[in-house]
Amino acid sequence: MNEVKKESxxxxxxxxxxxxxxxxxxxxxxxxxxxxxxxxxxxxRAGLPKANILYYxxxxxxxxxxxxxxxxxxxxxxxxxxxPDQGPKIAIEKFIASKVRMSFQHSSSSKIYAMEIIQGAQxxxxxxxxxxxxxxxEKAALFQHWIDNGEMVDVDxxxxxxxxxxxxxxYADFEIQVLTVMNRAEYExxxxxxxxxxxxxxxxxxxxLK
Amino acid sequence: MNEVKKESxxxxxxxxxxxxxxxxxxxxxxxxxxxxxxxxxxxxRAGLPKANILYYxxxxxxxxxxxxxxxxxxxxxxxxxxxPDQGPKIAIEKFIASKVRMSFQHSSSSKIYAMEIIQGAQxxxxxxxxxxxxxxxEKAALFQHWIDNGEMVDVDxxxxxxxxxxxxxxYADFEIQVLTVMNRAEYExxxxxxxxxxxxxxxxxxxxLK
DNA sequence: TGGTAACTTGACTATAAGGTTAAAATATTT
DNA sequence: AAATATTTTAACCTTATAGTCAAGTTACCA
Numbered sequence: 254m255n256e257v258k259k260e261s262x263x264x265x266x267x268x269x270x271x272x273x274x275x276x277x278x279x280x281x282x283x284x285x286x287x288x289x290x291x292x293x294x295x296x297x298r299a300g301l302p303k304a305n306i307l308y309y310x311x312x313x314x315x316x317x318x319x320x321x322x323x324x325x326x327x328x329x330x331x332x333x334x335x336x337p338d339q340g341p342k343i344a345i346e347k348f349i350a351s352k353v354r355m356s357f358q359h360s361s362s363s364k365i366y367a368m369e370i371i372q373g374a375q376x377x378x379x380x381x382x383x384x385x386x387x388x389x390x391e392k393a394a395l396f397q398h399w400i401d402n403g404e405m406v407d408v409d410x411x412x413x414x415x416x417x418x419x420x421x422x423x424y425a426d427f428e429i430q431v432l433t434v435m436n437r438a439e440y441e442x443x444x445x446x447x448x449x450x451x452x453x454x455x456x457x458x459x460x461x462l463k
Numbered sequence: 464m465n466e467v468k469k470e471s472x473x474x475x476x477x478x479x480x481x482x483x484x485x486x487x488x489x490x491x492x493x494x495x496x497x498x499x500x501x502x503x504x505x506x507x508r509a510g511l512p513k514a515n516i517l518y519y520x521x522x523x524x525x526x527x528x529x530x531x532x533x534x535x536x537x538x539x540x541x542x543x544x545x546x547p548d549q550g551p552k553i554a555i556e557k558f559i560a561s562k563v564r565m566s567f568q569h570s571s572s573s574k575i576y577a578m579e580i581i582q583g584a585q586x587x588x589x590x591x592x593x594x595x596x597x598x599x600x601e602k603a604a605l606f607q608h609w610i611d612n613g614e615m616v617d618v619d620x621x622x623x624x625x626x627x628x629x630x631x632x633x634y635a636d637f638e639i640q641v642l643t644v645m646n647r648a649e650y651e652x653x654x655x656x657x658x659x660x661x662x663x664x665x666x667x668x669x670x671x672l673k
Numbered sequence: 674t675g676g677t678a679a680c681t682t683g684a685c686t687a688t689a690a691g692g693t694t695a696a697a698a699t700a701t702t703t
Numbered sequence: 704a705a706a707t708a709t710t711t712t713a714a715c716c717t718t719a720t721a722g723t724c725a726a727g728t729t730a731c732c733a
Contacts, residue, residue, distance in 0.1 A: 367637075378643070429591075454669075476680075522721075
């Protein structure tokens with residue numbers, strides 16, 4: 254239920270302000286961590302006075318929750334559903350492409366998510382225990398089905414999913430390391446394609462699908 | 464230059480205290496982030512009074528630097544050198560095994576490192592720009608040599624290194640997610656072996672080495 | 674054994690940060 | 704145009720935390 258206020262000028266101001274605040278907060282939380290990101294620093298980045306921030310979000314934790322919610326939305330949209338009818342090759346291709354796209358287009362969300370998990374998943378335990386676990390179990394069953402059918406090599410489906418997650422997310426979470434090592438300032442258009450092509454190539458071959 | 468104080472009782476006390484403090488600090492920095500980890504919380508975890516912590520390390524930032532130094536030490540030891548004479552298959556096998564071992568045995572170091580990079584590598588920029596970049600360039604040249612020799616499939620060596628890093632580190636950094644999704648309390652002895660076997664299998668095949 | 678250095682610790686201080694309040698400004702509605 | 708609701712903002716309050724200090728204790732050494 255996305256509270257859609259009536260389209261008044263004030264409603265627009267609220268929506269704009271909240272969006273500005275959330276974007277600023279996301280960056281601050283990434284760069285400084287939860288405790289290190291101050292309401293003042295978020296305010297400065299958003300270009301608003303501190304008290305204004307606390308008018309829209311009652312307190313700092315609420316801001317963080319809103320950022321996390323946005324993160325899970327992004328995760329959900331970016332996960333890329335696996336269609337069982339297309340067979341393993343197409344399924345894996347689409348899965349990889351979707352996750353790479355998400356890493357390159359929404360790297361901040363990926364970083365927030367990664368930090369949460371590394372720090373003990375304080376706010377995501379429930380998400381992992383329910384939603385995520387079911388998602389992985391379902392997709393793993395699909396892979397297992399293809400393996401039993403001889404359509405792909407016998408590899409542990411769980412570990413295969415982890416492999417695709419980790420390799421794709423790496424380009425978001427470790428963006429700075431990747432760029433530094435390659436002596437580049439930022440990702441270019443073609444990087445996303447090249448990464449997709451590389452991962453698809455090596456993983457498909459790894460699964461005996463090439 | 465590891466200041467080896469003469470083996471007095473006090474020297475021993477210093478060494479023991481510093482070790483206790485660093486271990487406690489590492490955990491706190493992971494769980495709470497730099498700003499969120501308080502000197503008091505580190506003291507509590509180490510079982511020492513706060514003022515004592517600040518006697519051994521002048522201030523909080525020094526504690527963090529010491530933790531990071533230990534992290535880079537661990538990274539350095541765990542990276543696993545690649546021997547060019549053995550050919551790509553053995554090289555990749557050893558590389559993967561070494562990184563998986565590091566992830567399972569020193570997951571805290573991996574987490575500290577990951578958080579640093581995600582947060583902008585404030586303290587590791589220099590390390591990445593010099594040491595890491597050279598390391599990757601050298602290893603990439605080796606892989607390229609094998610590719611040119613037709614000893615393995617033509618894949619981008621840089622991306623191959625990133626792939627091995629990301630898949631292996633995933634089991635340390637995302638430990639909680641992996642365990643939660645698999646509905647397990649903690650890693651067992653055999654997990655490390657199974658992960659090593661899985662990754663070796665799929666990556667070697669992905670490189671046309673199986 | 675007396676003096677010095679290393680260590681321990683409770684009490685204290687300064688400051689930064691989250692959050693409140695109340696009053697002013699702006700927008701909306703009737 | 705008056706009344707009401709929303710938004711903006713400065714000033715203030717409270718608490719938590721990094722770091723200091725000084726007085727004590729323990730170990731070392733001549």
